[in-house]
Amino acid sequence: MLSVSAFSMEAAHADDWVVARLRGAVSAFDNGTWRQLERGSVVDDHRQIRSLDGSHVVFTRDKESIELTGASEIRIYDRAGERMTTVLQAYGTVAIEAEHLNVQHFSVQTPYLAAIVKGTKFIVTSNDQGSRVEVERGIVQVQDTVHDVVANVVQGQDAAVSTTEVLDISGVGRIPPIATMEGIVLAQDEIAIQRDKASGSATTVAVTPGNGNSETKSENSNSGNNGNGNGNGNGNGSSGSSNPSNGSGDGSSSTGNSGGGNGNSGSNGNGNSGGGNDSSGNGNSGNSGSGNSGHGNGNSGHGNGNSSHGHSGDDDGED
Template sequence: MSIIFRLLFAASILLTTAAFAAADDWRVVKATTQAKYTVDRANWLDLHVGEVVPNRAWVSTGPRGRLQLARGVESITFQPNTLASITTSGVMSRKTEVVQQVGSMDLEIEKRSQPHTTVQTPYLAAVVKGTVFHVTVGKTKASVSVDRGLVQVTSFASGQLSNVGPRQSATVDSKAGMTVKGELSKPKITTVAPSVAKVPAVATTKLAGAVEASAAKNTPSAAAKNTNSSKAGVGGNGKGSGSSSNGTGGNGNSGSNGNGNSGKGDSNSGGKSNSSSSGHGNGGKGDNDSGGSSSGHGNSGKGDNNSGGKGKDNSGGSGKGKDK
């Protein structure tokens, strides 16, 4: 009997622990293709509806990414370009800590007798006392606005604290400290001891790369640039050469889509011409000169990001003169 009793007791412990663990799980109820998570801070995996987000995992949304997590009556919604992690600890007395590095989140937290959820940002900490509220974190400041309930907001650097209620908000700037607003009345600010944030600003951690890489991937490429442009147009350069009795010929530059003709000079057999990628250069003509030929090849301009192409134009030609 004692063995059976021990087995039943052990089984009840396991079932109770499993029940609490299941109650602590944050499950995906809505997700876009840009919602991802990582458990090793290196490899990012896609999130799908119905999946459980691992405890302490970092979650990232891209420029058009959105994610909603639910746990019982509680929910957390990630807006685009948000990076945060959620950690739940304790069994009988469950505590949840949200570490939000950048972006915007909407939270609906169950009201209990004791505060059980905290949001940590690089500039402020928000202790939740059962409420619906929003947290936004930027490069130099963070803000909390409350729809329902009460949130205690603490500014790390300036050593300020405020209890923010419905239709009130608090903003903490890295330099200016805390400012508060309210539709009916402003919340009161009190002085507390300055402290150090648990999470660094977005510019000081590699985790932000998940958001930045996703943003870069979905940003249209910049207009292509041609490195071989000139005032007269963009295109290849055609060179001509030939003998001359008195001097070299003049130079002519073509437009980006036109034909380039070499300049003319007296007593010259040829000259130089700069043609466009789709044009041709013709050798110069000389008067009172012996015949000569001019030939050359030009390479068309080369563009970045597939804006240009490669090719050759035959700008050379033959010129003949007559002795008058």
């Protein structure tokens, strides 16, 4: 049997939530059964309330209201002895109009965020993907309880949170800073790192080792253009400021394929121009002797990875 305390039709007390407007199927859970609410019903604290598709209900208390639309489910908690109301929102859409007081006294909590106010009007939408707060009046403190950050969102702005989305604020005016729960404001690069972690992406960092080789390291990649300044570069970086060899062969090539910033001649090896200054005399020119240095030889920079006096095989001199 439906308890009288759950949905009393008698005059409500000042701290009771009463059904002021109702359309469609809106029920409260009582003694193991969902029971239809009526206009004027008083809802007990902690009672589970559910509205079905196409329904609409407004609960009022003094100047404050809680509005449910469509398929939504909430519980209303009033802290004993204090003016603090908490709406636990499982899913759906809830609109809150809270009386303006000098202390925070009203909050909506979803699986992803908490919206806490002193007095304002705002809407919270939540589903199994995430939650969003839209501020229509005043300021709402939005706590991202998934990633432990917080921001004050103002009129005309929205804040969204999900497991893969750190507190994301958009809308009119200046976007407010995001801080830790301890109140430490986060720099933009710190927020970017949090967003990368949440989305599962990696940040690519360029590292230049001391041996003049350019190497790219990525958390999610095994690629690395590794060269040691002596031919055989990996990758297709176009060579810049290359000089044709004056030694063996025809020395006519002006653009070699140096691998990714290696100071090497590609497959047309010339006198090992890696690791130091120009090698002289031991040219070992490859097929054509057209040694082109890529951006930086062994000593990176627009160095000349040319063998100066290299001889290729049977060639006895220059033309």
